[in-house]
Amino acid sequence: MSGLTALNDSQPSSDTSADEAQTLPHNIEAEQALLGALLVNNDVYDRIANIIQAHHFFDPVHARIFSVAEQRIQKNALASPVTLKAFLEDDPGLAELGGPAYLARLAGAAISVFAARDYAQLIHDLAIRRELIEIGHEIAGKAARMDVESEPEEQIVEAEQRLYQLGEQGQSDTGFQSFLKAVTDAVQVANAAYMRDGGLAGISTGLIDMDRKLGGLHKSDLLILAGRPSMGKTSLATNIAYNIARAYKKGKLPDGSEGAVEGGVVGFFSLEMSAEQLAARILSEAAEVPSEQIRRGDMTEAEFRRFVEAAKTLESCPLFIDDTPALPISQLAARARRLKRTHGLDVLIVDYLQLVRPASAKDSRVNEVSEITQGLKAIAKELDIPVVALSQLSRQVENRDDKRPQLSDLRESGSIEQDADVVMFVYREEYYKEREKPGDHDVEAMMKWQEEMERLHGKAEVIIGKQRHGPIGTIELSFEGKFTRFGNLVKAYQQNIGNDFG
Numbered sequence: 001m002s003g004l005t006a007l008n009d010s011q012p013s014s015d016t017s018a019d020e021a022q023t024l025p026h027n028i029e030a031e032q033a034l035l036g037a038l039l040v041n042n043d044v045y046d047r048i049a050n051i052i053q054a055h056h057f058f059d060p061v062h063a064r065i066f067s068v069a070e071q072r073i074q075k076n077a078l079a080s081p082v083t084l085k086a087f088l089e090d091d092p093g094l095a096e097l098g099g100p101a102y103l104a105r106l107a108g109a110a111i112s113v114f115a116a117r118d119y120a121q122l123i124h125d126l127a128i129r130r131e132l133i134e135i136g137h138e139i140a141g142k143a144a145r146m147d148v149e150s151e152p153e154e155q156i157v158e159a160e161q162r163l164y165q166l167g168e169q170g171q172s173d174t175g176f177q178s179f180l181k182a183v184t185d186a187v188q189v190a191n192a193a194y195m196r197d198g199g200l201a202g203i204s205t206g207l208i209d210m211d212r213k214l215g216g217l218h219k220s221d222l223l224i225l226a227g228r229p230s231m232g233k234t235s236l237a238t239n240i241a242y243n244i245a246r247a248y249k250k251g252k253l254p255d256g257s258e259g260a261v262e263g264g265v266v267g268f269f270s271l272e273m274s275a276e277q278l279a280a281r282i283l284s285e286a287a288e289v290p291s292e293q294i295r296r297g298d299m300t301e302a303e304f305r306r307f308v309e310a311a312k313t314l315e316s317c318p319l320f321i322d323d324t325p326a327l328p329i330s331q332l333a334a335r336a337r338r339l340k341r342t343h344g345l346d347v348l349i350v351d352y353l354q355l356v357r358p359a360s361a362k363d364s365r366v367n368e369v370s371e372i373t374q375g376l377k378a379i380a381k382e383l384d385i386p387v388v389a390l391s392q393l394s395r396q397v398e399n400r401d402d403k404r405p406q407l408s409d410l411r412e413s414g415s416i417e418q419d420a421d422v423v424m425f426v427y428r429e430e431y432y433k434e435r436e437k438p439g440d441h442d443v444e445a446m447m448k449w450q451e452e453m454e455r456l457h458g459k460a461e462v463i464i465g466k467q468r469h470g471p472i473g474t475i476e477l478s479f480e481g482k483f484t485r486f487g488n489l490v491k492a493y494q495q496n497i498g499n500d501f502g
Contacts, residue, residue, distance in 0.1 A: 025129045026058035027122060034119040035065055036110035039080055039103065044113055045073045048120035056127035061093035065103070081107050128166065135162055157334045203264050203347060203386065206243025208488045209475045213464060214422065217244075217347060217386035221468075222377045224353070224416055226391040226405065227426035228398070232460060233390045234273065235281065235484040236426055237349050240388070241266045242282050244347055245319040264346025265318040267339050269332060271355035275323040282319075285485040286310035318343065328357045329375035333382075340383050348383070350376065352390035353416070370415035377419045391416060393425070403432050407465045423466040428479060430456040460486060 034052075038044045054070065057063040068087045069079035077083070081103035088094050094102060111119060139159050143152070202216025217223065227233045247263030270278050284291035287310035289303045299307060320339055327335075332350070339345050350356065353376070358368040373389075380387040393409045405425040410416045417423060460479040464472045478487040 024058070024133060025126045027126060028059060028062075030119050030122050031057050031059060031062045032106055033109065033111040034116060034123065035062060035069075036106040036108070037113060037116050037119075038066070038069055039084070039107045040110040041113055042069075042073050042079055044116045045070065047113070047116050051117065052120040052124050056124050058123075058126065058130070061091065061097060064088065064091060064093070065106075131166055135159065135166070153331070157330050160334045160337060203244055203260075204247065204262075205240045206247065207240070207475075207477060207486065209477070210462060213470065213473060213475055214467070215470060217388070218421075218469065219384050219386060220381045221386045221421040222373070222380050222419060223386060223388045223422040223424065224391050224410075224420040225388055225424050225426065226393050226410055228393050228405070230431055231426040231428055232479060232484070232486065233426050234278075234351055236462070236486050237351055237388060237390055238268075238278060238281050238484075239285060239486045241268050241319055241347070241349055242285065242314075242317070245317040246313070248318050259344070260346050265339075265344040266320070267336060267345050267348045268319065268321045269327065269335075269348070269350045269356075270321055270323045271325055271327060272351055273323065275321040278321055278323070279314075281484050282314065283307065283310055285483050286314060288483055291484060326355065326357050328359050329372050330359045332356060333375060333379050336379055336383060340385075345383060345385055348379065348385055348387045350387065350389040352392060354392050366415065370419075373415050373419040403427070403429070404461075404463060405465075417466065420466065421468045422464065425463040425465060427461045427463055428459075429461070430459065430479075459489065 034048070038048075049070075052066075054063045054067040057066055065084065065088065068084055072079040072083065081100070084103055085100040088103070089100060094100070098105070139155070142155055202214065202218040202221075204211050204216050205214070225233055225237060244263050245266045248260060248265065249262040250258065251261035253259045253261065268278065273281075280291055280294050283289075284294055287294075287303070287306040289299060289307050293299055293303070294307065320343065322335060324331075336345060336348055353372060354369070356372045356376075358371045359375075376387050376389050379385075391410060393405055397403055397405055397409050404427055407417050407423060409425075410423070458478055458480065460477045462475040462477060464475070466472065476489045478489045479485070480487070
């Protein structure tokens with residue numbers, strides 16, 4: 001190793017300035033040793049390929065040697081000092097280091113194959129440090145320049161995105177994997193579902209029939225929850241958010257990392273309602289006190305006690321609300337990244353999609369919504385979490401006799417339907433039937449209407465119009481309007497069982 005160090009004098013080649021060599025973190029000896037091992041034994045490449053790339057080398061000549069060797073190995077050709085000589089003979093940087101003879105010297109001071117990964121990791125870590133320094137200089141430089149088109153908020157978002165991408169680099173193996181590994185991963189997912197109550201692969205919504213149809217909320221999925229005004233979209237979303245946050249338990253995951261083993265950390269972007277209004281809704285559901293009574297402070301002692309107890313329980317729930325109105329999709333992504341980095345994030349809910357702003361104005365509303373849905377799907381994949389986005393439906397529903405929503409009722413439906421993994425509609429027939437009340441003089445019609453109202457009272461449907469990983473169909477839920485709460489509907493046969501054992 002010392003002979004090599006003397007040969008290169010621990011300095012990078014002429015392509016890099018002496019000042020930079022002194023300031024930026026690097027280890028020339030480690031680069032030389034790793035390249036030597038690679039040229040002696042090409043099998044080393046398979047051990048280090050997912051850790052290191054040519055741009056991670058500090059010395060540009062070392063980067064070029066690695067790049068040529070990599071291309072040769074990928075073509076199943078030998079990469080040795082002799083074979084690489086022809087490709088690098090005219091390289092001016094290599095000439096300064098002694099020409100092709102430098103390649104032979106690298107091979108002569110090769111490290112053990114078993115140490116290669118450690119050396120590769122060291123070179124990778126030093127490269128990340130240099131990139132952090134570069135990003136820091138860029139941030140400082142941009143902030144110092146007074147440019148009309150470069151707003152400070154945009155600079156913050158851009159900096160956060162670059163830092164997040166840098167933080168995520170190298171954490172996941174990409175490319176081909178053996179079928180054995182794929183099968184092992186599938187078995188682990190199935191085992192986790194089997195061990196978990198209810199047998200779910202995804203995160204439980206707390207609603208049994210919904211979990212059964214969806215298999216829980218799956219990572220990297222975009223789920224659209226749509227409905228007309230007053231159908232209860234926000235109520236259902238807050239119910240699901242509360243159920244997930246309340247069930248949160250931290251523990252060791254199958255891959256050895258720390259994370260949510262039950263429930264999860266929930267981020268809720270409320271672009272329509274304030275955080276206080278949303279909290280009041282969740283408190284109303286948890287305490288079983290009507291939300292209008294909470295607002296007026298009109299509660300009995302027992303109700304107030306329940307309200308305080310519910311508030312105490314909610315204090316420890318990992319539910320984070322952002323009620324900033326008209327957020328651009330880029331800001332929404334940046335805030336979600338920040339929440340994941342600081343507190344963790346397992347589920348993201350956006351209420352609602354049409355209130356999110358595109359990053360820049362588009363020529364049509366369809367293109368704007370397309371950018372937003374693509375952005376939400378990108379967040380789901382980047383952060384590896386389910387994203388639930390609420391959406392409005394067009395008015396054409398009201399013009400039909402059957403008011404049940406369909407995929408074509410989605411506003412600007414093309415992009416929403418295309419980008420979503422799951423599309424669900426909230427539908428309460430009771431809401432429409434209530435508005436069909438006949439006059440008191442028509443006794444027969446009134447009796448029929450009352451029978452219908454009795455049948456529909458406290459019932460809601462969630463219609464799955466699209467699901468990539470499972471069946472479509474209808475989920476029946478109970479709905480308590482005064483507490484804005486959706487729940488599991490007790491079926492007739494279950495009631496009979498209850499009576500039999502009663």
